Structures are given as C-alpha cells and as structure tokens.
Amino acid sequence: MAKRYGFYIDQENCIGCFTCQIACKDKNDLPDGVLWRKVYEFSGGTTIEENGVFKSNVFAYWLSMACNHCENAKCVTGCPTGAMHYANDGTVQHDPDLCIGCQYCRMNCPYDAPKFMEDKNIISKCDACIDLREAGKNPACVDACLMRVLEFGPIDELRAKYGSNANVKGLPSSDITKPSLVINPHKAAIK
Amino acid sequence: MEHVSLTLFSICLQAAIGIMVFVTIGRLINKDGVFKNAMFVAAGLGIIGLFSSMLHLGRPFKAFYALNQFASSWLSREIWFSGLFVGLTVLAVLVLIIKPQNKAIINGVSLVASAVGLAAIAVMSSVFTNSSVPFWQGGATFVEFYAAAISMGAIIFLFLSIGEAVKLKKLVAFSVVAAIIVQVVAVMPNLISLANSSNEAIIGSLAILNGLATVGILKWLFILIGAMLVVWVAKDEISPAMTNTVMVSALLLFVGQLVGRYMFYAAMVVGSGLS
Amino acid sequence: MLSKGFEISRRSFVKWSAVVAGSSTLVGCMPTTSGVDSESTVANLESRQLNTEVKPSICWHNCGGRCQIKAHVKDGVVLSFTTDNEGPDTPDDLQARACLKGRAQRQRLYHPDRLKYPMKRVGERGAGKWEQISWDEALDITAAEIKRIVETYGNESVYFNYSCGAYGLLNQTNSNNALRRLLNIMGGYLQFYGNYSQANYMYAIPYMFGNGYAGSSPVTFPDAKLLVLFGDNPACTRVGGFNSVYYLKLAKQNGTRIVVIDPRYSDTVGTFADQWIPIRPTTDSALVAGLAYVMITEGLHNQAFLDKYCVGFDEEHMPEGIPAGNSYKSYILGESDGQAKTPEWASAITGIPVETIIQLARDIAGTKPCFILQGRGIQRHMNGEFQALAVPMLALMTGNLGTLGTNPGLYEGGPSFKTGSYPIGENGVSTKISVFMWTDAIERILTKEKDRIQGAEQTASTIKMIINYGGNTLINQHSDSGRTARLLKDDSKCEFILGMDNFMTPSTEYCDIILPGVTQFEVNDIITRSMGHAVAYYGQKIVEPMYECKSVNEVGYALAERLGVLDQFDDGKSDEDYLKEFVKISQNNHPDFPSYEEFKEKGIYKTEATKVIAYEKFVQDPQANPLPTPTGLIEVFSKDLYDIQHPEIPAIPKYMPVGEGPQAPLKDTYPLQCIGHHTKRRVHSTFDNSSWMEEAEPQMLWMNPQDATARGISDGDLVKIYNERGTVKVKAKVTPRLIPGVCSLPQGAWYTPDQNGVDVRGNINTLTTWTPTPLAKGNPQHTNLVEIEKA
Structure with missing residues (x-):
C-alpha cells in the first residue's frame, strides 16, 4: 500500500485563532464563501444565574478541518468523472479539467471538504499544498499555526507519535471514510 | 435550482420507467394493445429527465465525462442505466413508428427497457443511500423511489391508454394502492424514528423538513387522495367522468411525488452537520 | 454567503464608485491579477508562493504583537503572504508567526475601497x-x-x-x-x-508602584504553579509574534493550574482554564476585597512581606498624619465603613458563589509561586483605576512578588529593545x-x-x-x-x-x-516590540505606492x-x-544586532526568550532599590490619592460601585450590562472591512440564553441594543459563553448610522459615554447599561 499523508490536530491546545483558515485562503486565493480549511466553534452546556450567583457547566472548543485525504475517500469512489482521485502520495486531489460540477462529492464527504466555486461552476478543495510539499515545505496552514497544533506528515508516523484517534464530538465516525487524521481531543470533545 | 433539476430528473425518469413497466405488461396481457401514447410519453419524460439532470451540473457540456467511472461511482452507474433506459425506450418508440407490426421486437425492447429501468431505480437509490447524508441512507430511499415509479407509472399509463387498458384497470389500481401503502408504511415510521436521532445531520435534515411542513402535508394529501381515487375508478365502467377522475388522480400522484422528492433533496445535510 | 451581508464594504464601495466615476485611470492602477476581488485561481494551476520573490514585510497595527510577514511577489504584485518560518521553532527559539490578521494583509493592500487620491x-x-x-x-x-x-x-x-x-x-x-x-x-x-x-491602569498603577507598569514576562508562565487571570484573554489579544498565549500552552503542559475570572467564557478559558469564575463587570475589586477578607480572617496573608515592602496595608504601617481607620485592612474588616468585605458581601456584588470565593482565596494564598495577571478589560470601566489597583493586592498579600513564577497583578512584561525614533x-x-x-x-x-x-x-x-x-x-x-x-x-x-x-x-x-x-507595503520601515522575546522587524517596500498614495x-x-x-x-x-x-x-545596545543591510534583507531580529521577573531587585533589597513612590515602598495606601479628597477617589483599592453597574438604579430601565470585548478578527477597528475576517468571525452581539429567551430572541436574530445614547442593530449570538445580565458587542465595528441614526454594523461606541473616569479621566467604554429587544 502506498504511503498516506494526513494531518494531526492537537485540538486540546487549539485556540480557534483562524490563522490556518486565513493562511489557506490567502495562499490559494479563495473567493468569499469558499474555505478549504475552516475553523469551527463548538460550545454547549448552560450558564445561569440562580439565587444571585452564577452556575455554569459551559464548554467550548474549536475544530480546524480541511480535507482529511481519507483512505476510503467517498468523494473519490463517488466521483463519476474521475476528477477526484488519489495522487501518488495517497492524498486526494481534484482535477478541475475533469470536474463537471455535479457536486456529488459534497454529498459524499462527511467533512464538508469539497467546495463549490460559483465563479467557476466546479468543485475545489484542499490539495494539502501539493506545490509546497513538492518543494519540501509544509502545507501553508501547518506553518501558519500560532499554537503549533497542526502537523502534516505520513499518517503512519503521526499515528505512531500521537495515537490513532480521529473521532471527536462534532465529527462523524471515522469508520465512514477512514480519514488520514489524528486528533488529540479537547477534553470536552472526547467521544 | 440544484434541488429542482434533481427532482425533475428523478421524478420524470421514474415515471417513465413505471410507464414502460406497465406498457410491457399491457402489451403482454392485451395482445391488441399498442399503448402508443404511453410509450411516447415515457420516451418524452425520459428525455426531459436526462436533460434536467444536466441542468444541475456546473459544466453541462462535459456531462459525458460522468460515464467515466462505472466501476466505482454509483452516480456514473446511474447515468449509464438512465441513459440506457431512455435509449431503449426511444428505440422501442422508433420501432413502433417505423415497423409497428413488428410486435416481438417492440415487446422485447420494451421488456429490456423496463428491466433496465427497474435496475436504474435501484442504482438511483444507491446514489443516495451510499452518500454521506444520513437522512438519505437506509431502505426508505429505495421504497420512495420504487413507490414513486410504480404509482406514477401505473396511473399515467392508465390515463394515457384508457381504452386499451380496461383489462388492466384493476392491476393499475392494485399497483398504485400497494405502492402507496408500502410508501406510507416504510417512510412514516422511518421519519418518526429519525426524530429521536441524536445525529446532528439528521437533526439538521429534520429541521429543514420542519420548515417545509406545509409542503410535506401537501405531498401526503395529494398522494393519498390520488390513490383513493384510483380505487374508486377501478370499480366503475369506462366513462368520460372516469377519464377525468383518472386524470385528476394522475395529476395528484405526480405532483405529490414531485413535491415529496423536492423535500427529499432539500433535506440534504452532510455527515455531522459541518458547514 | 457571509460576504454578502457585509454592508460596510458594499456601502463604501458604492460611494467610491460614485467618486471614482470618470477617472478610469486611477482604477487602472489596480493590479487585476491579484486583488481579492479578482478572479480566483483554481488549485494547482500556479503556486502563489513558489517561484516568487520573497521580501520581508511587517504587520504594524496596534495589537499586542508585532509580526513579520513575508510578501511573495511576482511582476510587482503580492500573490500571498507567509510569516517567519526560520529557525528551529522551539520554545527557546520560537518563530514570530503572524496571526490571522497579518495573513489577511493582502486584503488591505488590494482592497477596492483604498483611498486613491486627495x-x-x-x-x-x-x-x-x-x-x-x-x-x-x-x-x-x-x-x-x-x-x-x-x-x-x-x-x-x-x-x-x-x-x-x-x-x-x-x-x-x-x-x-x-x-x-x-x-x-x-x-x-x-x-x-x-x-x-489602558488609560485608567497607567494613571493609577504609579500611585502604588511608582512608575511601574508591566510585570513578569509570559515566558515565566510555566514557572508558576497557579496562574490567575483577571479579565485577560490572550487567546484573542496576545496571539501574533511569540506572544503570551503560546506560553499559556506551555504553562498548561507544565501542569500550571489556570483560573480565569471573566464575564465571558473566553477563548482563553475554553482552551486553557482549569476553572472559569464568571463575574459581573465592574466588580473585580469587590472580589479582591472578598478574597482579602478570607485571607486576613483565616490568617493566610503574608504579614512579613507586607510589613517589609508595603505601606498602608494595616494601621501599623500608615504614612504620618493619616487618621486611624484608613488602612486597607480596616476597609476589608469593615472597621472604617461598618461593612466587613465578607465573601457573602462580595458574592452579592460579583455573582460568584461564597464557597468559590473562599476556595479561590485559599488557592491563591496556598499555591506558590502564583502568577496574578490582569488584562486591560477590567480597567476600561468607570471605576477602572481601582479595578486596576485592586488586583495587585492579591500578589502583595501573598508575597508573590520578585521571584520566578510570580507577577504582581500587573500586565505581562518583556525584555526591552532599544532603537531610535523619528526626531520631532x-x-x-x-x-x-x-x-x-x-x-x-x-x-x-x-x-x-x-x-x-x-x-x-x-x-x-x-x-x-x-x-x-x-x-x-x-x-x-x-x-x-x-x-x-x-x-x-x-x-x-x-x-x-x-x-x-x-x-x-x-x-x-x-x-x-x-x-x-x-x-506598510509601499514604504521601508521598522517596527519593534517586547513580548516573550524582544523583536525588531524590517519591512521592505514591496510595491510602488498605490494610486496617488x-x-x-x-x-x-x-x-x-x-x-x-x-x-x-x-x-x-x-x-x-x-x-x-x-x-x-540598536546595534549599540544589542551586540548581536545585524548590519543594516543584513537586517533589511532578513527583516527580523529577536533576542532570546527572556524570563523577566517583575520587581526582582526591589524584593531582593528594597532599601538599595527603592520604588519611585514617595515612600520608596509599594503604596497600598497612597497619600497622594488621599490628598485629592474626592468621594470617588479612594486612597486604597476599594470597590467603587458605578452609575451604570450591576447595582445601579438605572438597571430598572436598562437591565443589561454591555461590554465590548476584543476579538481576534480586528485590531481595534482595523480589518473591520475585511471579508475574510467577517467570514471567520461575523460581527454579532453576544448574549446569554436566559436573557435571550426572556426577550423572545433566538440565535441569529436581528436585535436592537439601545440606551439613552444610541441604538445598534446587529445579529445576536445566543451563547452560554457569557453570564446572564451581561451582553457583549465586540469592539471595533465601523459606525454605520442609517437615516434614523441607528448603527447597523454593531459599533459599541454608539452606546458608550463621554463621561471620563474620576481620577484618570480615562475611557470607561465597558461600563454601559442597555436594553435589548428583537428588531
């Protein structure tokens, strides 16, 4: 089996600063409404005032998501044209020339990674900065991260280093697509 | 717009498949029956359906690329099966026009078209049950698609061939009622069980459906009244009044399934509800 | 489509179009291949970072950081920005990475709304x-x-x-x-x-510490066993460069317990806090008084430290000529005003449960070293001077001063960097x-x-x-x-x-x-900053001045x-x-500072990560290293303040209720306290016109579900926030991340009055007052009472 690459997210220490999202946006020159990497806020619990004092069990955490370059990428198997495909390094890549804009990949990806570009009428998505990696660099989001909670690398190595968890509250089960993703969950996000 | 084109595609194609199934049965039972109108309409609906499917594409002129991935993609298979069905139906119509006396070929092509069509419905359902939209997953999608094909196909067939289809009246009524009963029995409990789901995507889908509640009521009202009208006409002799009733029934079932299908697509929430 | 709701940009763009009409030459200057409003590229076609000329530039706005950004230039057009990625990026030798705002600078440089001519x-x-x-x-x-x-x-x-x-x-x-x-x-x-x-803080703190201003550097966060943050949210305000928030992570990983006192469950709380203590705005000084009461009555305070380093804590250590009953201890025990500052008293004011106050006092007194830190939010109030002065009391009463891992309740400090300034x-x-x-x-x-x-x-x-x-x-x-x-x-x-x-x-x-x-992309310039490290950045002229700028x-x-x-x-x-x-x-003061040419080429100079310990010398020998206060000691009681003899200006850090606070009669009409927290998406008002930022964090009013439900408001509803001074219409973010009775309108949104004078963008200052604070005559922009209704 070919080597697979993926992201590690230390969600426990992510402050939701959006720097990865903006670095991606700038590097890939994405139009408004299109985010290849997107930071989500999750919060819950209650904060109430009772008998004049505050009681709270609130929690909040962040999740930075891009394409997880899944082992069982449903966007790839579902794509009728072959536009969505595996590259030699196991990352999932998208060929704009083959894309007919059917958006079936958007119905297949549980991580909302493929985005429809209204100006081009086709899909686009995170390519894990294939250009930078070919030049021996990290993806833009990784080198942008202020808290150093994003890494990219061979997923086997990331799993050896950080374990194999890819499930947190708010994400679908990793059984669906086997994402090349490792997450150190925030304490409130542990599934 | 995306939902509208997908709705038109699947409803038109399924109606066409249903019609061709009954045309095939009709030509076998009524050896003198031609069912020309029904065949023409089936071919027309099929073509409209295929055309509609292209409207939701960002690049419709490259639609043929969708044939590339038969081996892996349910969507690609759907295009193959749908295209094949429409092609065979058009072929049957062409033979009917050119050599109407060659019944065996027409019957044979119709039979194959129906079989491909019925398979196409399974493939169409699989496109959605294999997606990452939890609301679409599960058997209810198959039931919705087949029930729509059978109920619409049967009643439209009857309406278009009222003279030739007398013998088939009871079969049509039985098919419609059976299809609708199965649709109600399979879909309603499924909706109720989904209401207890903690899956965020399901919750999101149900919230969308909730916003379309009026449309939902219309769907079931139209479908149920349409089915009841069929039962009512099944016991009567042919008359102009009955023709009108069949027309109303066909309209109700078609519109009911159509708006229901629109809701099906509109309720799309992927995976965990991330967006 | 977030950007479509972004009315400011559209509004001013329309206006601009009207102005620009007939002068197509100016519009023609706009590079059409790169701007954010230009056609976007699809991936893989052409890298916007490789095979480009990389020039060092700077992010120079007024946030808690200063950062290097590197422009990737092709044919005179900036295609994208990256940041400092040199060096090992270890805690001791960190890269000065820019935050989301620095990475969005291309939207500022090529913004269609740029002023183009006089x-x-x-x-x-x-x-x-x-x-x-x-x-x-x-x-x-x-x-x-x-x-x-x-x-x-x-x-x-x-x-x-x-x-x-x-x-x-x-x-x-x-x-x-x-x-x-x-x-x-x-x-x-x-x-x-x-x-x-920080007008109130910087005016008040010298009364206590002389010309003191900043405390220990964030590099020492991990050296503390307990970190107590008062209204500080470094996860939003101290992000870029090698800034405080990174050291919070190191502290957390080092086992430091982190407690945050804030009306909001801020991003700092969500990621780092072991304990969130929600508090009503303007009442931090009441909490401190309650904590002091517990420490004094339970004998947890460090009397020897107070005796040696402070003036005015108790009656035995007062300046000459001050009548009895004016010490801090007398105030806390109620000997001067008949009201002991018991935890029950503090609880009623702050909304913090009595047992939480007692436990926090014991935690602070019992954990050494303890790093007490205040943010700028607690002093941007009508009683801000005394909010600022109250927090250091916790460090002084527990002797957490002058040693590694402690901080005197002041802002974080850093190593100094020396350079010149333009002669005026x-x-x-x-x-x-x-x-x-x-x-x-x-x-x-x-x-x-x-x-x-x-x-x-x-x-x-x-x-x-x-x-x-x-x-x-x-x-x-x-x-x-x-x-x-x-x-x-x-x-x-x-x-x-x-x-x-x-x-x-x-x-x-x-x-x-x-x-x-x-x-900054159209000139050569230098910026400097002191945070974990001291830094200087050179920003090269990247492009020719745009338009007629x-x-x-x-x-x-x-x-x-x-x-x-x-x-x-x-x-x-x-x-x-x-x-x-x-x-x-800089070269004369920092021997390792590079040559001008090298600095201009590389664009960055940083000192080593420096563990600055506030007041270390003073604590080691207060006689040899006296503070520049009248007594040379820390003045818990300030005779200078006492001499002002003003009812709103106490000589010790008392809790001073305010006219638009939680206990004010005006609450009958305007029942909600409205603060305006800083977000990461803006530096004050800079970047408000960035659609990328609006996409990240749309401008919304935070309010608690209890207050929202009582007003029939759901998350995402358009609401009206108003008081005697003005009305704002903005969408509500209904969230348990804020206490009931308080709402927060993130500061910095561009004031956009409609024809009725109603601000439709969400500018907090539509609701704030000109009335200055009593001592510093500073801004009390978090002290506002308002009412909210569904718009």
Whole structure:
C-alpha cells in the first residue's frame, strides 16, 4: 500500500485563532464563501444565574478541518468523472479539467471538504499544498499555526507519535471514510 | 435550482420507467394493445429527465465525462442505466413508428427497457443511500423511489391508454394502492424514528423538513387522495367522468411525488452537520 | 454567503464608485491579477508562493504583537503572504508567526475601497459628499488652514488625535512623525496623556508602584504553579509574534493550574482554564476585597512581606498624619465603613458563589509561586483605576512578588529593545489633556482642577483643528459616536480636520481634507516590540505606492515647503538615512544586532526568550532599590490619592460601585450590562472591512440564553441594543459563553448610522459615554447599561 499523508490536530491546545483558515485562503486565493480549511466553534452546556450567583457547566472548543485525504475517500469512489482521485502520495486531489460540477462529492464527504466555486461552476478543495510539499515545505496552514497544533506528515508516523484517534464530538465516525487524521481531543470533545 | 433539476430528473425518469413497466405488461396481457401514447410519453419524460439532470451540473457540456467511472461511482452507474433506459425506450418508440407490426421486437425492447429501468431505480437509490447524508441512507430511499415509479407509472399509463387498458384497470389500481401503502408504511415510521436521532445531520435534515411542513402535508394529501381515487375508478365502467377522475388522480400522484422528492433533496445535510 | 451581508464594504464601495466615476485611470492602477476581488485561481494551476520573490514585510497595527510577514511577489504584485518560518521553532527559539490578521494583509493592500487620491469635503461635514482634488490643492488648503488657525487661535488649538493604525518608526501614527515635527516647528500643538487601551491602569498603577507598569514576562508562565487571570484573554489579544498565549500552552503542559475570572467564557478559558469564575463587570475589586477578607480572617496573608515592602496595608504601617481607620485592612474588616468585605458581601456584588470565593482565596494564598495577571478589560470601566489597583493586592498579600513564577497583578512584561525614533523636536505647548477628553476640549476650556489637564492651569483655547492620521478615534473608537458626530458636524467649533488614512473610515468621513496614505507595503520601515522575546522587524517596500498614495514624510515635506519652514524641517536625511540611524542605536545596545543591510534583507531580529521577573531587585533589597513612590515602598495606601479628597477617589483599592453597574438604579430601565470585548478578527477597528475576517468571525452581539429567551430572541436574530445614547442593530449570538445580565458587542465595528441614526454594523461606541473616569479621566467604554429587544 502506498504511503498516506494526513494531518494531526492537537485540538486540546487549539485556540480557534483562524490563522490556518486565513493562511489557506490567502495562499490559494479563495473567493468569499469558499474555505478549504475552516475553523469551527463548538460550545454547549448552560450558564445561569440562580439565587444571585452564577452556575455554569459551559464548554467550548474549536475544530480546524480541511480535507482529511481519507483512505476510503467517498468523494473519490463517488466521483463519476474521475476528477477526484488519489495522487501518488495517497492524498486526494481534484482535477478541475475533469470536474463537471455535479457536486456529488459534497454529498459524499462527511467533512464538508469539497467546495463549490460559483465563479467557476466546479468543485475545489484542499490539495494539502501539493506545490509546497513538492518543494519540501509544509502545507501553508501547518506553518501558519500560532499554537503549533497542526502537523502534516505520513499518517503512519503521526499515528505512531500521537495515537490513532480521529473521532471527536462534532465529527462523524471515522469508520465512514477512514480519514488520514489524528486528533488529540479537547477534553470536552472526547467521544 | 440544484434541488429542482434533481427532482425533475428523478421524478420524470421514474415515471417513465413505471410507464414502460406497465406498457410491457399491457402489451403482454392485451395482445391488441399498442399503448402508443404511453410509450411516447415515457420516451418524452425520459428525455426531459436526462436533460434536467444536466441542468444541475456546473459544466453541462462535459456531462459525458460522468460515464467515466462505472466501476466505482454509483452516480456514473446511474447515468449509464438512465441513459440506457431512455435509449431503449426511444428505440422501442422508433420501432413502433417505423415497423409497428413488428410486435416481438417492440415487446422485447420494451421488456429490456423496463428491466433496465427497474435496475436504474435501484442504482438511483444507491446514489443516495451510499452518500454521506444520513437522512438519505437506509431502505426508505429505495421504497420512495420504487413507490414513486410504480404509482406514477401505473396511473399515467392508465390515463394515457384508457381504452386499451380496461383489462388492466384493476392491476393499475392494485399497483398504485400497494405502492402507496408500502410508501406510507416504510417512510412514516422511518421519519418518526429519525426524530429521536441524536445525529446532528439528521437533526439538521429534520429541521429543514420542519420548515417545509406545509409542503410535506401537501405531498401526503395529494398522494393519498390520488390513490383513493384510483380505487374508486377501478370499480366503475369506462366513462368520460372516469377519464377525468383518472386524470385528476394522475395529476395528484405526480405532483405529490414531485413535491415529496423536492423535500427529499432539500433535506440534504452532510455527515455531522459541518458547514 | 457571509460576504454578502457585509454592508460596510458594499456601502463604501458604492460611494467610491460614485467618486471614482470618470477617472478610469486611477482604477487602472489596480493590479487585476491579484486583488481579492479578482478572479480566483483554481488549485494547482500556479503556486502563489513558489517561484516568487520573497521580501520581508511587517504587520504594524496596534495589537499586542508585532509580526513579520513575508510578501511573495511576482511582476510587482503580492500573490500571498507567509510569516517567519526560520529557525528551529522551539520554545527557546520560537518563530514570530503572524496571526490571522497579518495573513489577511493582502486584503488591505488590494482592497477596492483604498483611498486613491486627495479629496475635499463639499457638503456638510460628515454628509459623505466629496470632490477629488489634486495633491497640490489639498496641501495648499491644509497649509493655509494650519497657518490661519495657529495665527488666529494659537498653537494650543491644534490637536493630534489619538491614532494607532500604524506603528512604524517613520510611519508612526500616534507619536513621532513628520506632521508632529512640522507642527513643533510651527510652535507646537496640544498634547494628550494616556491612551484608549489602558488609560485608567497607567494613571493609577504609579500611585502604588511608582512608575511601574508591566510585570513578569509570559515566558515565566510555566514557572508558576497557579496562574490567575483577571479579565485577560490572550487567546484573542496576545496571539501574533511569540506572544503570551503560546506560553499559556506551555504553562498548561507544565501542569500550571489556570483560573480565569471573566464575564465571558473566553477563548482563553475554553482552551486553557482549569476553572472559569464568571463575574459581573465592574466588580473585580469587590472580589479582591472578598478574597482579602478570607485571607486576613483565616490568617493566610503574608504579614512579613507586607510589613517589609508595603505601606498602608494595616494601621501599623500608615504614612504620618493619616487618621486611624484608613488602612486597607480596616476597609476589608469593615472597621472604617461598618461593612466587613465578607465573601457573602462580595458574592452579592460579583455573582460568584461564597464557597468559590473562599476556595479561590485559599488557592491563591496556598499555591506558590502564583502568577496574578490582569488584562486591560477590567480597567476600561468607570471605576477602572481601582479595578486596576485592586488586583495587585492579591500578589502583595501573598508575597508573590520578585521571584520566578510570580507577577504582581500587573500586565505581562518583556525584555526591552532599544532603537531610535523619528526626531520631532521640542513642542512649544506643554499642556496635555487626557486622551479621552478631546471632545470636551472642543466644546469648552479644560482645567487642571476639574479635568486634570497637565502642564497648565487651563487650556488656552478650545480645539480648532485636528490632525487625524491613521486613526479611527475621531468617531469610531471614541465614546458616544453619535454625540461626537453631532459635535464635529458643527464646523464652527472644530474648524478644520485633516485626515490621512488607507480607507474611508467613519473617522475620515468627518474630515475636511482627506489624504490617501500608504500602507506598510509601499514604504521601508521598522517596527519593534517586547513580548516573550524582544523583536525588531524590517519591512521592505514591496510595491510602488498605490494610486496617488503618499507617506507621512512626503506630506510633511510638502507642507513644510508651503509653510516656509522647509529649512528647519529638512535635515537632509532620507527615510533610509533615518532607518540606518535607528539601526545604529540598536546595534549599540544589542551586540548581536545585524548590519543594516543584513537586517533589511532578513527583516527580523529577536533576542532570546527572556524570563523577566517583575520587581526582582526591589524584593531582593528594597532599601538599595527603592520604588519611585514617595515612600520608596509599594503604596497600598497612597497619600497622594488621599490628598485629592474626592468621594470617588479612594486612597486604597476599594470597590467603587458605578452609575451604570450591576447595582445601579438605572438597571430598572436598562437591565443589561454591555461590554465590548476584543476579538481576534480586528485590531481595534482595523480589518473591520475585511471579508475574510467577517467570514471567520461575523460581527454579532453576544448574549446569554436566559436573557435571550426572556426577550423572545433566538440565535441569529436581528436585535436592537439601545440606551439613552444610541441604538445598534446587529445579529445576536445566543451563547452560554457569557453570564446572564451581561451582553457583549465586540469592539471595533465601523459606525454605520442609517437615516434614523441607528448603527447597523454593531459599533459599541454608539452606546458608550463621554463621561471620563474620576481620577484618570480615562475611557470607561465597558461600563454601559442597555436594553435589548428583537428588531
């Protein structure tokens, strides 16, 4: 089996600063409404005032998501044209020339990674900065991260280093697509 | 717009498949029956359906690329099966026009078209049950698609061939009622069980459906009244009044399934509800 | 489609289109291949970072960081920005990575709303009617107005408004710049003291610590066992560069327990806090008093430390001539006012459960070392001086001072970095007003007695001319934007306002002449900052000035020429000559500082991560290293404050209830406290017009589900927030991340009144007051009572 690459997210220490999202946006020159990497806020619990004092069990955490370059990428198997495909390094890549804009990949990806570009009428998505990696660099989001909670690398190595968890509250089960993703969950996000 | 084109595609194609199934049965039972109108309409609906499917594409002129991935993609298979069905139906119509006396070929092509069509419905359902939209997953999608094909196909067939289809009246009524009963029995409990789901995507889908509640009521009202009208006409002799009733029934079932299908697509929430 | 709801940009763009109509040449300057409004590329076609020329640049706005950003340039167009990625990026040798704002600079540089040429107001001030004029005409008018106003009303009628848009050493909006140099040559101008960030803190803290200001460096966070943050949210305000928030992570990983006291469950709380203690705004000093009560009554306080280093804690250590009952301890035990500051008393005010207060007191007293840190939020209140002064009491009472892992309840500090500054000469006017009182100074003569002006008994003139260079305080960031707009609309009061900016902001809208200024990408400049490390960055000129934009130095020269003072103004030095001088000073102070050429090429110099321990020398030997207070010790009781004899100005850090606080009678009409927290998406008002930022964090009013439900409001609903001063219409974010009774409208959104004067963008200052704080005469912009209803 070919080597697979993926992201590690230390969600426990992510402050939701959006720097990865903006670095991606700038590097890939994405139009408004299109985010290849997107930071989500999750919060819950209650904060109430009772008998004049505050009681709270609130929690909040962040999740930075891009394409997880899944082992069982449903966007790839579902794509009728072959536009969505595996590259030699196991990352999932998208060929704009083959894309007919059917958006079936958007119905297949549980991580909302493929985005429809209204100006081009086709899909686009995170390519894990294939250009930078070919030049021996990290993806833009990784080198942008202020808290150093994003890494990219061979997923086997990331799993050896950080374990194999890819499930947190708010994400679908990793059984669906086997994402090349490792997450150190925030304490409130542990599934 | 995306939902509208997908709705038109699947409803038109399924109606066409249903019609061709009954045309095939009709030509076998009524050896003198031609069912020309029904065949023409089936071919027309099929073509409209295929055309509609292209409207939701960002690049419709490259639609043929969708044939590339038969081996892996349910969507690609759907295009193959749908295209094949429409092609065979058009072929049957062409033979009917050119050599109407060659019944065996027409019957044979119709039979194959129906079989491909019925398979196409399974493939169409699989496109959605294999997606990452939890609301679409599960058997209810198959039931919705087949029930729509059978109920619409049967009643439209009857309406278009009222003279030739007398013998088939009871079969049509039985098919419609059976299809609708199965649709109600399979879909309603499924909706109720989904209401207890903690899956965020399901919750999101149900919230969308909730916003379309009026449309939902219309769907079931139209479908149920349409089915009841069929039962009512099944016991009567042919008359102009009955023709009108069949027309109303066909309209109700078609519109009911159509708006229901629109809701099906509109309720799309992927995976965990991330967006 | 987030951007489609972004009305500011659309509105001003429409206006711009009207102005620009008929001058296609200017629009033609816009690079069409790169701007954010240009067609986007699809991935893989062409890398926007590889095979580009990489030039060091800077992010220079007024946040808690300063950062290097690197421009990737092709054919004279910036395709994207990256940041510092040199070195090992270990905790000891960290990269100075820029935050989301630095990474969005391309949207500023190529924003379609950039000011493109000088303009002259043609309608009523603030009415938005403009005429394009030449640079010559703009400079002629400005020079004539400077001359006329100085001659008619004197130099003291000319005011430089607080402006913090750019912090280059040459392009410096808030202090040493060419316009100030020019005005000094002309005889000077009215000055201000303080700032909008921390006016109350910086005025009050010296009463306790002498000229003390900052505490221990964030590099020492992990050395603490317990970290207590009062209203500090570094996860939003101290992100870029090697900033506090990174060291919070290290502290957490090192096992440091982190407690955050804040009305909001901030991003800092969510990620780092072991305990969130929600508190009503304006009551931090009451919490401190309650904690002090527990410490004193349970004997947990460090009496020996207080005896040795402090004045005024108890009756035994008071300055001479002060009547009995004025010590801090007397106040806490209720001996002076009959009210013991028990946990029950504090709980009723703060909303914090009694048992939480008792436990926190024991935790702080029982955990060593304990790092007590305050943010700037708690002092931006009507009682802000005493909020600021109260927090250090916890460090003093527990002896957490001068050793590794401690902090005296002040802001975080850092190693110093030395460099030069642009010479502006001597100001002939010594009068200084509080930075927050310039609107009053337009309306009336300010006095030393009433308004605490410095350097004179009273102002010699009202303000007749304002220079507003790179700032949005003229309307947006000053309190009561509606009232300020009405004041400025009357051009018989302030007769001339010069604006220079990158954009048509709410403030430039109220200028008479607008000059289009360059961004940092169109000039060479240097910025410096002290955080975990001390840093200096060189920002190279990346692109030619856009449109007709000019730098402040160019404007200074042109005006000096017109005013006939070019001889004095021009010292024969180019911009680069100045920068070389500044670098020379840095080289003299920092032996490892590179050559000018190397610095310009690399663009970054940083010291090692430095563990600064606040007041280390003083604690080691207070006699040899006395503080610059009257007694040389830490003054818990300040005789200077006592001598003011003002009912709202206590000599010890008391809890002072405020007129728009949680216990105020006005709550019957306006039941909610409204604060305006800082977000990561803006630096004050900078970046409000960035669609990328709006996509990240749309402007919304935070409110608790309890308050929302009571008003029939759901998440995402459009709501109306109002009080006597104004009304804001904005969408609500209904979230348990904020206590009931409090709402928060993130500060910095651009004031956008509709035809009824209702701000539709969400500017907090629509609701804030001109009334200054009693001692510092500073801004109390978090102290507001409001009501909310569904719009």
